[in-house]
Amino acid sequence: MARAAGGDGPADGTDSPNRTDRTDGADGAEGVPGHAVEEIAAAWQRERPGTPVSSIGVVTPLWQLAKLFGDDRRRVLTAAGMDVATLDLLSVLRRAGSPYTLTTRELAARSLVSAGAVSQRVARAERDGLVTRRPGTGRPRSVLVELTDAGHQRVEATVDDVLGREAELLGGLSAEQQEQLAGLLRLLLADVRRRLGDDERLTQVGLLPQ
Amino acid sequence: MARAAGGDGPADGTDSPNRTDRTDGADGAEGVPGHAVEEIAAAWQRERPGTPVSSIGVVTPLWQLAKLFGDDRRRVLTAAGMDVATLDLLSVLRRAGSPYTLTTRELAARSLVSAGAVSQRVARAERDGLVTRRPGTGRPRSVLVELTDAGHQRVEATVDDVLGREAELLGGLSAEQQEQLAGLLRLLLADVRRRLGDDERLTQVGLLPQ
DNA sequence: AGGTCTAAATTTAGGCATGAACGTACTCCG
DNA sequence: CGGAGTACGTTCATGCCTAAATTTAGACCT
Known part of the structure; x- marks a missing residue:
């Protein structure tokens, strides 16, 4: 995505050769691919x-x-004709299991986005027939969001692709390295969440990735 | 963030009690703060x-x-009356050292955002008197962006705060853990960049954080 | 020398997120 | 019991980004 315009063409493949002859001088180790x-x-x-x-x-x-x-x-x-925000929404519902229904409140908590964002996500998904929205019986103004069959199918059709792709991108790390990394990240996440969320209720999690 | 509207009130502290009486049943270990x-x-x-x-x-x-x-x-x-995108731009220029001047091309590469985004960032910053823009002598339509004194001051005024805050958030990890984590991330980043960027020139880096 | 090609920046259209203001339905207390 | 509080979802304004279209300045070939 650091890509300019121009679709998917060969783009600027002839790029690296004449790279160091520009503005440089203020740039130190530039030009090196992995600096x-x-x-x-x-x-x-x-x-x-x-x-x-x-x-x-x-x-x-x-x-x-x-x-x-x-x-x-x-x-x-x-x-695949899909977008990240919608897949995030549908995935949370799908993962929740039958009856594939959650309140917007929970959706916000599990998606780590603002309540306003959830409202808009749900509105879009509802417009596209992927979820339905109906008043809940619980709290004051609670709203239940439920996955439709169409929404269900959309998840099935894309989740494996996305997760598979990600596993592929992690392929450069050995299984042990991945595990070690996951452990450290988990540790840090828990700590950061405590520092922030503690008094700010980012309480729940359950986020994005699929 | 995951907060609803309504300012900074005590919010939903009384939340967990009546949590499991809604849609649940499909939710496993929910309600636990650190699941x-x-x-x-x-x-x-x-x-x-x-x-x-x-x-x-x-x-x-x-x-x-x-x-x-x-x-x-x-x-x-x-x-602090600042925004992330602008600080990113100014920081890249500041870090480049005197004469605090880079082409938009390089700015895009180092910021990991699209060329269009750079154009807009620079336009905003120029409007606010933080940078100047002038034609360069190098490639065809190249443009040189230079930090003004005002821009310089803005960076000085905020960088330490931001970096200090981040160091604080990392405080839960020991120095060794941080180092280990940094090493694994660096490794993964290099590999991922090679897999993607290789044929797609996310070539350079030098990104966001400060 | 001139026309075409190419590469770079900018502009435009559209998407999605945040944060603040709203509207409103329960709750709880007097 | 009735009124104020309060929590929640939605709406609105704004910001930033990507991707595609557009503009333009050199390069290259015949």
């Missing part, structure tokens, strides 16, 4: 000694990976 | 045996963490 993250912290240190760079080693790649995975998923889904 | 990621893979397995869930342990927390860090950063910056 990456370390360079960012180093640049801050060089330009602004004392900058608290300790977080960069974790946060930057985290960010980039999320962006890369997200963009990739979007592309996969667009090709 | 999290494992539950997602388990739910897929239960509902749809054979679903390729192997990636979930890594991708889901990755995603959630990026969202949490991103939202938090946005809040910090909003309070």
Whole structure:
């Protein structure tokens, strides 16, 4: 997605050769394909000694990976006539199991998006016949959202593709590395969630990825 | 974020009690504050045996963490009269060192956003007097973007806050754990970038975080 | 030398998210 | 019992991004 316009053509494949002859000089180790993250912290240190760079080693790649995975998923889904937000919604309902019904309140909590966003997601999905909406009997103004057959089918048709693709992208890491990484991320997530969510009720989770 | 409307009130503290009396039954270990990621893979397995869930342990927390860090950063910056996209732009220029000038082409590559997004970011920043734009002498239609003094000051005023805050959020992990995590993320990032970017020139990096 | 090709930036259209204002249906207390 | 509170879903304005169309400036070939 750092891609410019121009569809899927051969694009600028003839790109790297004449790369270092431009504006440079202010750029250090540029042109090297894999210079990456370390360079960012180093640049801050060089330009602004004392900058608290300790977080960069974790946060930057985290960010980039999320962006890369997200963009990739979007592309996969667009090709299948689907979009990320809708799949997220449908997946949460699908995963919940029969009767595939949840309140918008829970949907918000499990999707990690705002209540307003859920309202809009559900409205779109309802317009497309993928879910239905009806008043619930529980709390005050509660609303129950239920997956339709069409919605059910849409999930079945795309989930494996998306998850399979992601597994493929993780293929560069060994099973142990993946496990180790998953463990550390889980640990960090729990801690961060406690620090933020604690007094801010990001309470539940159950998010995005499928 | 996952908050509804209505300011900062005590919100739904009285929430968990009457939670299981609604739609549930299809919800397993719900209500538990920290049920999290494992539950997602388990739910897929239960509902749809054979679903390729192997990636979930890594991708889901990755995603959630990026969202949490991103939202938090946005809040910090909003309070300071700044926004994430602009700080990203200014930071890249600041880090590049004197003369704090880069082409839009490079800005796009280093920010991991589309060319159109860069155009808009620069236009906004220029309108606010944070950067200037002028034709370059290099390639055909190249444009040089340079940080103004005002832009320079804006970076100085916010970077430490943002980075400091992030370091704080990482505080739950020991230095070794952070390092280990950083290493695995770096490894994965390099590999993913190769798989995607290789034939698609997400070539450069140098992204977001600060 | 001139026409065509190519690559880069910008513009435009559309999607989705946040946050704040609303409307409203229970709850709880006097 | 009745009125204020309060929690929840929706609506609205705004922001940012992607993808596609558009504009334009050099490069290359004959």
